[in-house]
Amino acid sequence: xxxRDSSGSSPEAFMEELCNNSGGYTRFFRALLxxxxxxxxxxxxxxxxxxxxxxxxxxxPWAAWLLYAGVILAMAAFAVLSELSTLQKMGLLQxxxxxxxxxxRRWRIPLALTLLWxxxxxxxxxxxxxxxxxxxxxxxxxxxxxxxxxxFCQLILNLCFACTDCDHELPPSFGFVMLDFKLVxxxxxxxxxxxxxVTHLPVARPxxxxxxxxxxxxxxxVGDVAQVSIQGLFLGYAQYSHGFVHFSILVSALHGGLxxxxxxxxxxxxxxKLQCQSLHQGVALKPFxxxxxxxxxxxxxxxxxxxxxxxxxxxxxxxxxxxxxxxPSNKAAEAVAAPAAHLIGKASSWATTSVASSSVDPFDxxxxxxxxxxxxxxxxxxx
Numbered sequence: 001x002x003x004r005d006s007s008g009s010s011p012e013a014f015m016e017e018l019c020n021n022s023g024g025y026t027r028f029f030r031a032l033l034x035x036x037x038x039x040x041x042x043x044x045x046x047x048x049x050x051x052x053x054x055x056x057x058x059x060x061p062w063a064a065w066l067l068y069a070g071v072i073l074a075m076a077a078f079a080v081l082s083e084l085s086t087l088q089k090m091g092l093l094q095x096x097x098x099x100x101x102x103x104x105r106r107w108r109i110p111l112a113l114t115l116l117w118x119x120x121x122x123x124x125x126x127x128x129x130x131x132x133x134x135x136x137x138x139x140x141x142x143x144x145x146x147x148x149x150x151x152f153c154q155l156i157l158n159l160c161f162a163c164t165d166c167d168h169e170l171p172p173s174f175g176f177v178m179l180d181f182k183l184v185x186x187x188x189x190x191x192x193x194x195x196x197x198v199t200h201l202p203v204a205r206p207x208x209x210x211x212x213x214x215x216x217x218x219x220x221x222v223g224d225v226a227q228v229s230i231q232g233l234f235l236g237y238a239q240y241s242h243g244f245v246h247f248s249i250l251v252s253a254l255h256g257g258l259x260x261x262x263x264x265x266x267x268x269x270x271x272x273k274l275q276c277q278s279l280h281q282g283v284a285l286k287p288f289x290x291x292x293x294x295x296x297x298x299x300x301x302x303x304x305x306x307x308x309x310x311x312x313x314x315x316x317x318x319x320x321x322x323x324x325x326x327x328p329s330n331k332a333a334e335a336v337a338a339p340a341a342h343l344i345g346k347a348s349s350w351a352t353t354s355v356a357s358s359s360v361d362p363f364d365x366x367x368x369x370x371x372x373x374x375x376x377x378x379x380x381x382x383x
Contacts, residue, residue: 011196012172018188022089025173029162032179035082039118040155042075047126054126054244056134076118083114083183092187106190109262110182116255117182117220121150123248124227130244131234141230149223158216169207171196177209180216210270217263224256 012025019028053060053068060068087093101107124146131139158178161167165175174196177185189209197208231249235242 015173054129110186145226
């Protein structure tokens with residue numbers, strides 16, 4: 001089971017209540033899916049419309065390039081505003097906060113990663129058209145990277161995990177984190193009144209919200225490294241300079257570097273949190289110093305000093321001499337041990353005598369008990 005807040009609400013009930021203003025969790029999830037597919041369809045259609053801008057030795061006027069850049073920025077802005085609109089419907093963002101999001105530390109990194117990822121995916125797809133028109137075989141490598149990173153990882157693997165809550169490894173109704181909407185994930189994570197990764201099982205969850213988000217980040221990072229390498233090789237063998245490819249490499253490098261720093265920073269925070277929890281649990285479960293393994297208190301034992309008979313002085317009736325200055329605990333132990341040794345000796349002699357007398361058969365007329373020893377009376381004055 002997942003974590004619960006102080007009122008006993010489950011993660012599924014919390015998300016349903018949070019999405020109440022937007023029509024429930026199902027409608028909220030469908031809105032994210034619509035935005036998810038709309039962007040990837042757009043980055044496939046728009047480069048085909050602006051095919052002339054992706055030719056090998058293109059010579060377009062500045063007005064055409066400005067129009068092209070305006071279309072790309074409008075697509076990215078529309079995607080970001082759609083995500084912010086979802087947050088407003090949920091009541092997690094006010095209208096006056098939109099204009100100052102770049103100044104707020106909570107939104108700065110998610111907003112930057114969202115914009116860079118939108119531009120990164122578009123430029124990677126557009127590079128395929130550029131490399132193919134220039135006759136370079138590297139367009140095959142770039143196409144394979146896009147198919148693996150976007151089609152397989154984003155549109156198939158992560159989408160299936162999002163619909164099934166990562167095969168029910170994530171808390172219920174938290175599979176949307178696999179779609180990697182940075183702004184939505186950050187907003188919901190900030191208002192969680194409980195830890196959704198807490199489980200009532202004796203072992204921790206194998207997949208948590210942070211580890212799932214890190215997995216998606218690593219997927220994108222691997223794609224960025226591959227695209228930067230491929231496009232760098234293209235510029236190395238090209239006989240001309242293509243400004244669009246330079247811009248694509250810059251965007252991929254910025255997104256990959258910021259993603260790497262973010263993932264590493266969150267991993268360090270998770271490790272510190274885990275160490276603090278382990279430290280607190282270790283102190284709470286540490287056994288008492290005076291308790292034995294069976295749960296009973298134990299007295300500290302002090303090593304005895306080996307003394308020769310007559311060594312150390314003291315009472316001459318004591319052949320072992322004196323052990324020097326003794327603590328009160330040693331004196332008490334000695335006072336109890338002396339009568340106990342005396343009683344044990346008398347009990348042993350009585351047991352030996354009883355065994356000898358019991359060896360005679362009392363029903364045999366030929367055998368008569370040789371002697372009957374009376375059990376010695378124990379001297380209780382010693383106690």
